[in-house]
Amino acid sequence: xxxxxxxxxxxxxxxxxxxxxxxxxxxxxxxxxxxxxxxxxxxxxxxxxxxxxxxxxxxxxxxxxxxxxxxxxxxxxxxxxxxxxxxxxxxxxxxxxxxxxxxxxxxxxxxxxxxxxxxxxxxxxxxxxxxxxxxxxxxxxxxxxxxxxxxxxxxxxxxxxxxxxxxxxxxxxxxxxxxxxxxxxxxxxxxxxxxxxxxxxxxxxx
Amino acid sequence: xxxxxxxxxxxxxxxxxxxxxxxxxxxxxxxxxxxxxxxxxxxxxxxxxxxxxxxxxxxxxxxxxxxxxxxxxxxxxxxxxxxxxxxxxxxxxxxxxxxxxxxxxxxxxxxxxxxxxxxxxxxxxxxxxxxxxxxxxxxxxxxxxxxxxxxxxxxxxxxxxxxxxxxxxxxxxxxxxxxxxxxxxxxxxxxxxxxxxxxxxxxxxx
Amino acid sequence: xxxxxxxxxxxxxxxxxxxxxxxxxxxxxxxxxxxxxxxxxxxxxxxxxxxxxxxxxxxxxxxxxxxxxxxxxxxxxxxxxxxxxxxxxxxxxxxxxxxxxxxxxxxxxxxxxxxxxxxxxxxxxxxxxxxxxxxxxxxxxxxxxxxxxxxxxxxxxxxxxxxxxxxxxxxxxxxxxxxxxxxxxxxxxxxxxxxxxxxxxxxxxx
Numbered sequence: 001x002x003x004x005x006x007x008x009x010x011x012x013x014x015x016x017x018x019x020x021x022x023x024x025x026x027x028x029x030x031x032x033x034x035x036x037x038x039x040x041x042x043x044x045x046x047x048x049x050x051x052x053x054x055x056x057x058x059x060x061x062x063x064x065x066x067x068x069x070x071x072x073x074x075x076x077x078x079x080x081x082x083x084x085x086x087x088x089x090x091x092x093x094x095x096x097x098x099x100x101x102x103x104x105x106x107x108x109x110x111x112x113x114x115x116x117x118x119x120x121x122x123x124x125x126x127x128x129x130x131x132x133x134x135x136x137x138x139x140x141x142x143x144x145x146x147x148x149x150x151x152x153x154x155x156x157x158x159x160x161x162x163x164x165x166x167x168x169x170x171x172x173x174x175x176x177x178x179x180x181x182x183x184x185x186x187x188x189x190x191x192x193x194x195x196x197x198x199x200x201x202x203x204x205x206x
Numbered sequence: 207x208x209x210x211x212x213x214x215x216x217x218x219x220x221x222x223x224x225x226x227x228x229x230x231x232x233x234x235x236x237x238x239x240x241x242x243x244x245x246x247x248x249x250x251x252x253x254x255x256x257x258x259x260x261x262x263x264x265x266x267x268x269x270x271x272x273x274x275x276x277x278x279x280x281x282x283x284x285x286x287x288x289x290x291x292x293x294x295x296x297x298x299x300x301x302x303x304x305x306x307x308x309x310x311x312x313x314x315x316x317x318x319x320x321x322x323x324x325x326x327x328x329x330x331x332x333x334x335x336x337x338x339x340x341x342x343x344x345x346x347x348x349x350x351x352x353x354x355x356x357x358x359x360x361x362x363x364x365x366x367x368x369x370x371x372x373x374x375x376x377x378x379x380x381x382x383x384x385x386x387x388x389x390x391x392x393x394x395x396x397x398x399x400x401x402x403x404x405x406x407x408x409x410x411x412x
Numbered sequence: 413x414x415x416x417x418x419x420x421x422x423x424x425x426x427x428x429x430x431x432x433x434x435x436x437x438x439x440x441x442x443x444x445x446x447x448x449x450x451x452x453x454x455x456x457x458x459x460x461x462x463x464x465x466x467x468x469x470x471x472x473x474x475x476x477x478x479x480x481x482x483x484x485x486x487x488x489x490x491x492x493x494x495x496x497x498x499x500x501x502x503x504x505x506x507x508x509x510x511x512x513x514x515x516x517x518x519x520x521x522x523x524x525x526x527x528x529x530x531x532x533x534x535x536x537x538x539x540x541x542x543x544x545x546x547x548x549x550x551x552x553x554x555x556x557x558x559x560x561x562x563x564x565x566x567x568x569x570x571x572x573x574x575x576x577x578x579x580x581x582x583x584x585x586x587x588x589x590x591x592x593x594x595x596x597x598x599x600x601x602x603x604x605x606x607x608x609x610x611x612x613x614x615x616x617x618x
Binding site: 324 | 443450452476493
Binding site for chain 1: 466534558564568614616617
């Protein structure tokens with residue numbers, strides 16, 4: 001049977017993979033060469049987790065000390081390099097991959113922060129920062145305003161995933177269904193908001 | 207009577223508020239939606255203090271562990287969202303708010319670094335970095351060259367504030383007047399340099 | 413005779429100086445004023461080492477606690493401010509200086525990470541991150557896509573330098589020749605790739 005520690009590890013690895021794909025797809029679109037694709041995949045895949053680990057004082061960060069994370073990040077770059085054509089056909093691939101990573105990372109990082117002894121609010125913030133960090137660095141590196149600022153529902157979707165983890169922790173619910181619910185809820189809120197073209201209000205008179 | 211620990215806390219909270227306003231005003235000008243306004247307010251308000259805390263090894267950073275800082279950052283975003291019209295009428299509001307934050311943060315962070323046992327020069331550097339960090343991230347996030355590079359007198363104003371704190375510490379002067387003097391001096395140097403249009407020299411023959 | 417600890421210190425100081433020059437030259441080209449030149453010199457010179465020290469948990473970072481590093485970074489800014497004309501005449505000065513810094517930093521930081529007890533792969537990664545970090549921040553600050561993404565052979569040159577350090581450590585070879593070989597190999601791979609106009613492959617069909 002799947003151990004709960006394994007589940008979090010699998011979610012983090014899956015998040016690394018999809019964020020890595022999103023970075024690599026963007027790099028291919030910008031016609032970067034193979035090494036540029038790998039660097040942008042690595043930055044998108046690993047920066048959020050590195051930020052989380054620095055903020056909770058877990059040094060060296062998991063992304064540097066655990067070979068699996070690095071291998072998965074490199075693999076995502078290689079897959080996108082060769083299969084970007086197929087990936088492009090699934091429609092809005094950077095957005096969809098990014099949304100999956102958002103859900104996975106907000107849950108896995110919020111849980112890790114709770115495990116490091118942080119309170120509910122700091123743990124939620126670290127979940128959100130970790131989920132938006134990789135994508136923000138990815139966009140800044142190619143001189144784009146990050147998605148988290150341009151898009152309507154983004155950080156708030158990560159916040160929903162992290163809030164579900166904190167709520168489950170408070171109510172002592174079993175971890176596995178809570179984690180899956182949090183990740184799926186964050187993903188769905190993000191994707192449905194794009195699909196239905198939801199708008200958050202702009203400042204009155206701006 | 208006001209305790210000196212309280213004074214530093216009040217200065218940091220005030221710095222968070224004005225930097226948050228500066229970020230939110232910039233976000234409103236760029237026509238970001240409500241969530242984008244809150245994210246940019248939070249980034250401008252909290253990034254300098256987070257950088258300081260990481261550099262002195264105080265993890266988790268105060269911005270994540272102290273609910274007041276986060277509440278003040280959110281409040282600044284909400285205030286600017288609804289009152290940006292009134293704020294715009296005060297003239298160059300982003301510059302003025304940014305200058306107040308610069309003075310407050312250079313003083314509060316330099317004092318915190320001294321308290322963590324750092325020497326005078328590292329403490330001054332941390333004061334400067336903390337004061338320019340939030341504004342630099344704010345500008346980078348909307349793909350602008352940061353103010354600290356574009357403007358004539360900026361980092362040097364933060365350095366003045368931090369230097370006054372170090373000098374006061376060395377001479378064992380009472381904290382409260384030193385802190386106020388440092389913050390006001392940094393603010394005045396920055397604002398007067400804009401108002402009088404002071405120019406720092408450019409490289410000969412450039 | 414030169415002590416090996418001295419050699420690493422000298423390599424780090426030399427790396428700080430050339431990265432600082434590269435930042436200051438870029439700032440002069442962008443017609444930034446004297447303070448902007450010093451800030452960009454400092455960012456390019458010190459950011460890579462600060463990132464390394466945060467990642468291995470060495471706080472406060474050497475760049476803040478060691479006055480020599482800061483003095484050298486400031487000196488690089490002042491030299492470039494007054495002598496940029498002469499430096500420009502050596503041809504592609506930002507690229508050449510950047511390549512020297514890349515080699516020096518990948519070696520010095522990889523060795524420091526090994527000394528902090530990290531394994532070979534994390535140590536290599538920290539060498540690469542530290543070598544590309546200062547230049548990446550320098551380019552982001554002036555709103556350019558970083559060299560590490562635009563240029564064909566860049567991170568891979570830093571990786572070569574770090575790999576030579578790890579290999580030498582594994583084979584218990586004497587440090588001094590290993591360090592020099594690593595730095596020179598990284599520099600040469602970078603410069604020759606520019607000079608011969610080597611291209612890394614782009615994604616098929618992109």
